[in-house]
Amino acid sequence: MGIICPAVREEPSLHPLRSATPRRYLMCPPEHFGVTYTINPWMDPAKPVDVALAVAQWEDLRDRYRSLGHTVEELVPRHGLPDMVFAANGATVVDGRVLGARFAHREREAEAAVHLEWFRAHGFPSVREPVHINEGEGDFAVTASYLLAGRGFRASPLSHGEAQEFFGRPVLGLDLVDPRYYHLDTALAVLDDTTDEIMYYPPAFSPGSREVLRRLFPDALTAGDEDAAAFGLNGVSDGLHVLLPQAATGLFEPLRDRGFEPVGIDLSELLKGGGSVKCCTQELR
Numbered sequence: 001m002g003i004i005c006p007a008v009r010e011e012p013s014l015h016p017l018r019s020a021t022p023r024r025y026l027m028c029p030p031e032h033f034g035v036t037y038t039i040n041p042w043m044d045p046a047k048p049v050d051v052a053l054a055v056a057q058w059e060d061l062r063d064r065y066r067s068l069g070h071t072v073e074e075l076v077p078r079h080g081l082p083d084m085v086f087a088a089n090g091a092t093v094v095d096g097r098v099l100g101a102r103f104a105h106r107e108r109e110a111e112a113a114v115h116l117e118w119f120r121a122h123g124f125p126s127v128r129e130p131v132h133i134n135e136g137e138g139d140f141a142v143t144a145s146y147l148l149a150g151r152g153f154r155a156s157p158l159s160h161g162e163a164q165e166f167f168g169r170p171v172l173g174l175d176l177v178d179p180r181y182y183h184l185d186t187a188l189a190v191l192d193d194t195t196d197e198i199m200y201y202p203p204a205f206s207p208g209s210r211e212v213l214r215r216l217f218p219d220a221l222t223a224g225d226e227d228a229a230a231f232g233l234n235g236v237s238d239g240l241h242v243l244l245p246q247a248a249t250g251l252f253e254p255l256r257d258r259g260f261e262p263v264g265i266d267l268s269e270l271l272k273g274g275g276s277v278k279c280c281t282q283e284l285r
């Protein structure tokens, strides 16, 4: 009788081979970071902030980007603007076109001009000072097909039309309903901007927006309560590496299963201001 070899069944790969593309980021060191007011539920001025630790954690993130081959530009922080470290809020840049920010809260208003000044000084030819309130990449996320746009807590719905007209990209408005997830990038991250691959936390969105996300992104990775509360959706992907808060442990395995390489980052000190990896990172596309 012949020997029957068990067939070796190659599992078809569920996801394409990932590759990183070099990125250019704008960051702002937290030298003047502090929690001196409350404009989101994470901020408690009674809790002390260790600025030296915040700087060390921030430098670790910056150096991680550089070691992965990305370019990091630095914005000079201003005294009296303790939230400037959250540089993603300062503008949205797509195809070299810059839509500046207009902040919802008086405490952050002055940051907008610092960003506009930086873009003008660095040769970006098309820089728009916005008419409507938008907090940069806090509420705008760029996928291959859309500009996803959050609203409900910060960005004015009118900013969505302004962005669509300026970038010439279809804007998809999404309603945020949980004050802990007050910016889109606290509840949704783009994993692959060439294929519309995202991860998100469904309860942060209204029922209708959840349905829209389910229809348009049926293969998205969805996060649970604990990972969302650890700011796990506030991650940055270069197409292969996904830098995200190290406490969002439940996301690491699902990301690996999809072929990504999660990189855990400790920004616990900056979390006291209500931000993490993505908030500190503005992408200059």
Ligand SMILES: CN(C)C(=N)NCCC[C@H](N)C(=O)O
Pocket: 039, 040, 043, 083, 086, 087, 088, 089, 108, 137, 138, 183, 185, 186, 234, 273, 274, 275, 276, 278, 279, 280
């Ligand atoms: C995703 N991004 C950019 C953010 N979520 N930004 C954090 C902003 C934190 C600041 N204290 C504020 O409440 O505006």
